[in-house]
Amino acid sequence: MTTEFGLIGRLADWCRTLPANGFEGIGDDCAVLPVGGDEALVFTADLLIEDVHFLRRAASPEELARKALHVNLSDVAAMGAHPVATLLSLALPADTVRSDWAERFARGYAEASAEAGVNLIGGDTTASPSGVSINVTAIGRAPFACLKRRDAARAGDVVLAAGELGASAAGLRDLLAGRYDTPLACLHKRPEAQVAEGEWLGRRGEVHAMMDLSDGLASDLVHILERSGVGAEIDVERIPVAAGADLEAALCGGEDYKLLLTADEAAAAALCRDFEAHFRCPLYPVGRIVASADPLVRWLRCGRPFAADWHGFRHY
Incomplete structure (x- = not known):
């Protein structure tokens, strides 16, 4: 039977011979890229799926937007880094677009980002045949010596x-x-x-x-x-x-x-x-x-x- 971390481990093994291109390997809350001057960037991504991570009937679009942001900022914080930017990708069923749900989510994400002082720099949107999917990539920065692993x-x-x-x-x-x-x-x-x-x-x-x-x-x-x-x-x-x-x-x-x-x-x-x-x-x-x-x-x-x-x- 496949487990979550067993699958991650096998994927890491299969990719181990690929060029590192300056990145540290898989295993921490964020991937680490030294950028010179004793500084590093950190990268993390988290996926929230309707009826797995949240119930749409139980939370407002604004609450879901804020949660999607903060669960990623938490990974950056766990590295001892300061979050600087995010990318947001959404898969949305038709009913969220026909109503004001999608617009409320977008406005909520922008407001939560402003509150956290983190810029949105890109992402993607697509249709979903069933359920909302939210993927956030967060980027942080820190002195290399301050990173915690x-x-x-x-x-x-x-x-x-x-x-x-x-x-x-x-x-x-x-x-x-x-x-x-x-x-x-x-x-x-x-x-x-x-x-x-x-x-x-x-x-x-x-x-x-x-x-x-x-x-x-x-x-x-x-x-x-x-x-x-x-x-x-x-x-x-x-x-x-x-x-x-x-x-x-x-x-x-x-x-x-x-x-x-x-x-x-x-x-x-x-x-x-x-x-x-x-x-x-x-x-x-x-x-x-x-x-x-x-x-x-x-x-x-x-x-x-x-x-x-x-x-x-x-x-x-």
């Missing part, structure tokens, strides 16, 4: 989450139950990329690995472990569960778009103090990186390991 976690690092988790998954439950306007449903429909936080963390040398939480901590952390060749121990009592959510939603629900990072143990406490002073919200230490031949998460409760089959969103 998934392969930089080290044994002894503290694992930190840059916000409470599980609110989006709890909001999705409300949407699926037909409760479209609850506070949690609104949080699910209006994610906020941690752009300023990502840039700030990018400048901190004690921050080693970083990514954003799109599929859930239980799955996303494993990407860092696999790339870094380490394991992790996570204290479930320290998981910052959002009000209205539960532990499973916080670990497995996904679409929180908070930053997940590892930092040098000796500097982690000062990093947390500085972050809270700057952003008026905490970084949450949830565990530590351990030396391990297997990229596994060891779950702890009251300091003792226990078995749990937790994983985040799976496309296939």
Whole structure:
């Protein structure tokens, strides 16, 4: 059976002999292109499909436009970069063009882009026989030395989450139950990329690995472990569960778009103090990186390991 990341891995293997043309290889939230002067551009693309990633009846065109933008800005932030531009491609069924849906989406995307200070520089539109498809490519820029990758976690690092988790998954439950306007449903429909936080963390040398939480901590952390060749121990009592959510939603629900990072143990406490002073919200230490031949998460409760089959969103 094909899995999402198995397919990505095979595609990467098949393309490995192609000219790199200056780009770093696949494996992080964004592709990286050094451009000289100790600067780099980063590129990411994300696809949102009706009835897979969103319900059109449950969200306004403006909300969908904003979400499509912010889930891509989140990948740029996860690299420690500043977003500078996007490309937008849309596949639209006829009813969205006959009504004002498409125009409202376009206006909403322009307003969200202006709010984020990110220019729209191109894209494409086409007809769709069924359902809306939205593809955004985001481009960011950063000093090369400030870029954060998934392969930089080290044994002894503290694992930190840059916000409470599980609110989006709890909001999705409300949407699926037909409760479209609850506070949690609104949080699910209006994610906020941690752009300023990502840039700030990018400048901190004690921050080693970083990514954003799109599929859930239980799955996303494993990407860092696999790339870094380490394991992790996570204290479930320290998981910052959002009000209205539960532990499973916080670990497995996904679409929180908070930053997940590892930092040098000796500097982690000062990093947390500085972050809270700057952003008026905490970084949450949830565990530590351990030396391990297997990229596994060891779950702890009251300091003792226990078995749990937790994983985040799976496309296939």
